Each structure stands twice: as structure tokens, then as C-alpha cells.
Amino acid sequence: MNNTVTPISLEIFRSTLTAVAEEMGVVLTRSSYSPNIKERRDFSCAIFDARGRLIAQAAHIPVHLGAMPDSVAAAIDSFDTFAPGDIIALNDPFLGGSHLPDITLIAPMFVQIGDEAHLIGFAANRAHHADVGGMSAGSMPVATEVYQEGVIIPPVKLWETGQPNNALLTLILRNVRTPDERRGDLAAQVAANRTATRRMQEIVDRWGLSMLDAHVDELIAYAERITRSTIEEIPDGIYRFTDYLDDDGTNDEPVPITVTITVRGSTLLVDFTGSSPQVRGNVNTVASVAKSASYYAVRCLMPDDAPMNHGTFAPVTVIAPQGTVVNARPPAGVAQGNVETSQRITDVL
Template identity: 50%
Template sequence: MNDPIMLEVFKNKLSAIAEEMGVLLQRTAFSPNIKERKDFSCAIFDNKGRLVSQAAHIPVHLGSMPLSVKSALELVNFEEGDAVILNDPYRGGTHLPDITLVSPVFIEGKPAFFVANRAHHADVGGISSGSMPLSSSIFQEGLVIPPVKLIEKGKIKKEIIQIIKSNTRTPEEREGDLFAQISANLTGIKRLKELVSNYSLQTVLQYMEALNDYSEKMMRNRIKQIPDGTYTFHDYIEDDGLGNKDIKISVEITVSKNDVSLDFTKSSPQTQGSVNAVRAITVSAVYYVFRSLIKRDIPTNDGCFKPINVITKKGTVVDCTYPFPVSAGNVETSQRIVDVVLGALSKAIPEEIPAASQGTMNNLTIGGINPETGRPFTYYETIGGGMGASSISDGESAIQSHMTNTLNTPVEAVEFEYPFMVERYCIRKGSGGDGLLRGGDGIIRSIKLLTDAEITVISERRRIPPYGLFGGKPGEVGRNEVIHRGRKIIEAGKFSRKLKKGDTITIYTPGGGGYGKPTP
């Protein structure tokens, strides 16, 4: 019989271990993307690769990190002191900049648990700085790392580090971030061993299983509150950056008692550009939506997702096949999958679902040579926008939403680390959709280059606005603006170009949709 007090104790202890891993990763990382923006996730798994606890980090990693762990378990024979590195999207990854490190926790000579973390590296090679190119193949996006041992029996394999460093524009930064990931896993291993020492392996495993059962019960109770039926919705990715437009994302949600099935098979075929999502991304987006429907503080673990069945079709934009490009699928298509799932659920539980948020991460990468050091630099950032209004409140303004949970890079950090001047950073007033309750406003961020550089922008909602609900107006679309040699250029949602010293890139991010008919 499980003690309910001890169940709560273990819930918080396991969560605290994952959170502590994240704190150490952030504080020891080299790149602003990790140490300032917190673009990473940390989690604990059982010896079968099932998710036990994940810190409240990046939602897009929610369903994909377990697949990376299971892939590592299938392909590698773990020994004590090992750590496996991978980023392959077709083996549980998301896109190539997201590098995952998996480490076993040996107890009594056997792997009892696994700890893992995933961090977005600012550059892993590829045809453009920042490894977020307008690509037509995964080979153009950077170095693909299958599950291989980075650490073997406690000894770091320096040749693996050297291969990674030799394929990136910023080798010292990559090495520093990898060592931060190693340190985070070592902390997780240490804390889990202390937990077993204090309570016994049998007790820890007992309460891990009990927490899984508890989360499953809570999810089934939540699904049961959604009226039985079938609900459909579709929306579009505007383009893939290579001329293909209006790429459909479609879902059919069937709720039956305390189970739910989501069918994405009517979505568009995989496309030439990089907006393709591997199945892991689609699963992550679905899990995020349903986890967010539960207002109580329950553990995020494998049990949460047992009642949820995700159906995809190979060769579609939501379940692409090797070697199609995927760099934007992780950041942009994931957002649209959330939009369509929420849109369908709004027909079932209208008072509990918000209007569309900005629906994009406004990815900006800039790379060049730093004139002060003579070394290459790569800058990567996602920029917040407006959240959709709900039945109880206006949408939040100038915030990261849905599948990203990162912070912004502070102006001071940007100007300290890079040859940039941030000329403008403010709320984009009035960009939220009107309604009984208004959508949140977007952001204006303007960066002046102090050296020649190559920029790439991957963004959405530049043509099709974030939808309002129940009479609410859509949010305003975003805009990408370049001033090149004194001439203003309105760019497409996805573009890459070389700029000169003194040129400026300004991103106007979308507002969120409104909710309900505006009052006269």
C-alpha cells in the first residue's frame, strides 16, 4: 500500500533532481542560448526508458526525449560510467542543434534509471550559421550524430568531441556546452543514488510506478470531462521557404470515455523545405496540449500519456521520412500542430481553450566574424509574441508561448557577446486581436550589425494570422524588415541573406487572437 504523503514526497524529490540538473546546466554553459535563454530540458527515466519526471523546461522535448532514450537503449550496450550522445531526428531527436546526452544510473551492478538532458547548440554546422538553414535535405542542416558513447566507463572520448568541434563554426563554445551537459547528468546520477541510499531501491521503484499510475488516473479523469465525440480542425504552414505554400496540418480528435485518439493522416505530404516534423515532434505537441489541460500539479511522466493515441502517416509533414529536412519542423510546425489541436478542442470545451497565440518562434540566426576577436560567432534566438485570449482573461503580451518555454536574451548579454547594437526592443502595441477579451501584443526587436554577417529568419504567421475564437478577431500578422545599405526591404517569412556592417534586421512578431465578440 502506498503512503499518500510519501507519494507527494517522491513527486517533489524526483522533480527537484531534474530541476537541479537544469540549474547546473544553465550556470555552467558557455553559450547565451543556454545560459541566458534556458533552451534545454532535463529528465529522469526508468530502466526501460519510460519518462519518470521532467523539469518544467521546453515542451517540444516532452514526447521526443523519451524516444531518444529508447533509441539509445536499443543501439548501445550501457556500462557504468557511460554517456551516449545523439541528435538524429530520425532516432528520437527534434532537429540537429538539439543535442541529447543520456547516462545510466547503476545500482547494485545494473542500470536502474537513466538521466538525460537536451540542449540547443547555437551551431552544429550546415550550410548557414546557426544550423537553421533554408534546406532541402537534412545533410544541409549540420552534423548528424547517431547514438554513440561520448563517455565510456567514465572516460570522455576526445575523438567524438573533436569530430563535433571540427564541424561547427564555434568549437570552443560547443565544447563548453557539452561539458555543461555532462556535469548536469553527473548531478542527476549523484542525486538518484542518494535517493536510493536514503529509501532503498525497492521503495524508489515502488513510488515511481505509483506516480505513473497516479498521473494516468488524473489524465483519464480529465479526458472523461471532455464530451465524447469527434472534433476536427485544420490550419496551414504558410510556406517551406522553397516556394511550396499552404501546407495543411489537419487533425481529427475522437474522445471516447477516458481515452482520446488524434488522427493527423489528412495532413499534407512532406515537403521540399525544412518545415517537416518527425513523429516525435507531433507527439510532443499533442502531449503538451493535454498536459496543459490538467490544472493540478501532477508529475509529468509516462503515465500522463497512456490514454492518448497519436495516429500519423509516414511521408507527411507531421511524420516525415529520412532524409527530408526538419530544422523548422521542430520550431514552426510544432506550433501549428498545437494550434490545430487547440482549435479542435475548442469545439468540445469552448470555455477552456484560448484563441491562437502567435504561432511561431520567429527564429533568428546571425553568423559572421567578430572583429574584436577575429573568431566566428553564431547567434540564435527565438522571439516572443502575443498569446491568445481566453474566456477568462486577455492574452499575455510579449511572451514565449506553447512549444517554446525559453527566456529572451537580455539586451546587455546580446551586446556583450556579439558585434550587435539592439536599437529597439518593445511591445508591438495594438497587434493583439480585438474581442470581448483581447489577444496579447507582439514584440518589436531591432538589431543593428556592427560587422558583416549572414542572417537567416525562419518565421510563420506573416500571411495567415493567428485565429480568434467565438467572434474574436485574429491577431496581427508579423513582419520581417531589413535595412540594407539604407534601403528598406520587407522580407518573406523565411529568408536568408548577407548583410553589411551598419545594416539592420527588425522582427515584428504576431499578436494573439481575440476571444468572443467585441463589445459595441
């Protein structure tokens, strides 16, 4: 099949891949047990290529979607090989997560071409679970360390070669207050990722793997061109601003968040140097959340129909110094930071 990319074929692939991510969200909504996912829709879905590059996402939660590339990268780094039917779970904020209630499930997507299975990418979805243990119901306490906030799940295979890891699932469910609901929501997340794998098989069956690869590369390049064009409309210069959280939940001291944005041509440097050191309360964030807020601010300047993928991130560099409130070191508490501080970072930007 001819692999030539045209404006029409590019739009067809963009819409098709986005529809896969959107359908993941529909499956997750209809299959989940908890009101937090089914009704409040606190979840996000996206698909990535085999290198871990974001290629399509649904219009869900910005703080999830900007951070999920770090989750996929953590999964890739944690395992030497993947097999059809594997599903990796994680919620560790310091290994690609955001805060503990947000559990991410990542499925390597294998498609069958002849007698061979080819890894073409990863389906990922992140959902906020109503309880993951910890010192108080809901797992959003006023904590001083992450261990108080719930069960910590590093990248682990919750399913392996199509079979559930029942021992691991039992361990997780034994540490939460609503195990039946958690089991149902995790099953819904598994179903969403499997839906993406089926749809990608259909895409490869229809157009071929080389055609898909060519359009993924061009979609990423196209998104980067749009992002650079948007940044070029901002006058070159250095822009600074500081805003504050009222306190960290354990005392009355304001918590400053400082950003210096340097615009040079078609590139943007977002530097949070000067922000508060990490605090005792759990309004700290991890670097992926600071990056999410930064990408979101740039995305808001772009045309509504611009694709959001790996190319969108390429012209934007984010510096979040370790040990600060925007990139805390473990075992800092981070549950509220994903909610409160992420929004204040966006305000600062």
C-alpha cells in the same frame, strides 16, 4: 524498509524526483558557455527508469520533454549493455531527436548497493546548440534536406566507462563553427547528468531501491488516472480541424495540417491523417515532435500540480502517417519544423 505507498510518501517522492530534474537544469544553466543555453535557457532535463519510462521532468521546453522518451528508447535500442560512466549523445531527428541543433545526452544511472552496481534508470538532457555545422551559421537554414542542416549524430557513446571518446568529440567539433563553445556546452550537459546520478544514489541510500521502485510505479499510475479523468470531462465524439503554414520556405503554397481527435471514455486518439505530404522546405517534423505537441495540449487541460510522466502519455494515441509534414521520411529537412510547425500543430489541436 516498508514499501507501502501513501499519499504523503507519494508526494514526497514526486517532489524529490522533480527536484533532481530541476537541479540538472540549474547545473546546466550555470555551467554552459553559450547565451543560448545560459541565458535563453533552451534546454530540458528529465529522468527515466530502467525501462525507459519518463518518471520526472523539470518545467522546461515542452517540445523537448515530449520527445525525449523517443531519444532514450533509441539509446536503449542501440546498445546491448551500459556501464557506469557511459554517456550517449544523439541529435538525429529520425532516431529520437527533434532537429540537429538539439543535442541530447543520456546517462545510464547506476547506483551502488553493497558491492554491486545497479542500473536504475537514465538521466537525459537536451540543449539547443548555437551551431552544429551545415550550410549556414546557426544551423537553422532554409534547407531542402537534413544533410544541409548540420552534423548528424546517431546514438553514440560520447563517454564510455567514465572516459571521454576524444576521437568522436574531435570529429564533432571539427564540423561546427564554434568548437570551444560547443565543447563547453557538452561538458555542462555531462555535468547535469552526473548530478542526477549522484542524487539518485542519495535517494536509494536513504529509502532503498524497492521503495523507489514502488513509488515510481505508483507515480506513473497516478498520472495516468489524472489524465484519464481529464479526458473523461470532454464529451465523447470526433473533432476535426485544419490549419495551414503559409508556405514551406521554397514556394508560396500553403501547407495544411489536419487533425481528427476521437474522444472515447478516458482515451484520446489524435490522428493527423490528411495532413500535407512532406514538403521540399524544412518545415517538416518528425513523429516525436507531433507527439510532443499532442501531449502538451492534453497536459494544458490537466491540473497544474499533476505529475508529468509516462502515465500521462498512456491514454493518448497519436497517429502521424509517415511521409507527411508531421512525420517526414529522411532525408527531409526538419530544422524549422521543430520551431514553426510544432507551434502550428499545437494551434490545430
